[in-house]
Amino acid sequence: MTKVIVPSFSLSLDGFAAGPVQSRQDPLGKRGMELHQWFFDKKNFPAMTVATAGATSVDRKYSDRMLAGAGAFILGRNMFGPIRGNWTDEDWKGWWGDNPPWHAPTFILSHFTRDPVEMEGGTTFYFVTDGIHSTLDQARAVAGTKDVKIAGGVATIRQYLNAGLIDELHLAFVPVFLGQGESLLTGIDLPALGFDVVERAAGGHAMHVILKK
Incomplete structure (x- = not known):
């Protein structure tokens, strides 16, 4: 059965x-890369990482x-790029270069319409303007028996959490303090939403915690 999963999401x-x-210049915000050194490498994200x-x-x-x-991914618009408002720069095709890592249909939440963008490696970006439920329905339709993964950003994951639509989260707690930025869990009661910790492990750069309903 298809699950809705937040994968590999880093937190300070x-x-x-x-x-x-x-x-x-800073796609993850100032100091944002400090949260992701456990994950990024040149093989998976050659265009934006070391x-x-x-x-x-x-x-x-x-x-x-x-x-x-x-089988499909969902991303917030900020995860696709820094452009705001109407798509005035349609040459911009995402942070990841010609061959993005998703290699599956990838649905971008947006308030502004744009034609689908087909990339190398099996990734096609679809821009959805009618909300999180419609986006998830479309992602499930193409995912088949595979999972739908919500890869960020913060606002997108918070919307799906508050709507009770996420089945599983992988949170990677990184030993840094940012002091400011985008907070994932402020005002969100994970136990009240039905989540329990089912797995945890300490890596060299992060503490990994899996939560499921």
Whole structure:
């Protein structure tokens, strides 16, 4: 049965999932890359990252889950790019270069229409303007028996959590304090939403926690 999963989502110890002031130079916000060194490497994200030094087998095991078993992905617009408002720059096709890592239909939440963008490697970006439920319905329709994975950003995951639509989360707690940025869990009661910790493991760069309903 298809599940809705938040995979490989990094948090600082003070609860931030991205730094402030996102830009083309800082796609994860100021200091945002400090949250993701356990995950990123040149093989998976060549266009926006540097190689991870000293990645452990535990960290690698959890990073490999990011893409595994996915039939479709959902991303917020900020996860696609820094452009705001109407799509005035349709040459912009995402942070990841010509061959994005998703390799599956990928649905972008947006308030502005845009034609689908077909990329190398099996990724096609679809821009959905009628809300999170319609986006999830479309993603499930193409995912078949595989999972739908919501890869961020913070606002998108919070919407799906508050709507009770997420079955599983993988949170990677990284030993840094950002002090400011985008907080994932402020005001969200995970136990009240039915989540329990079912798995945890310490890697070289993060503590990995799996929560399921």
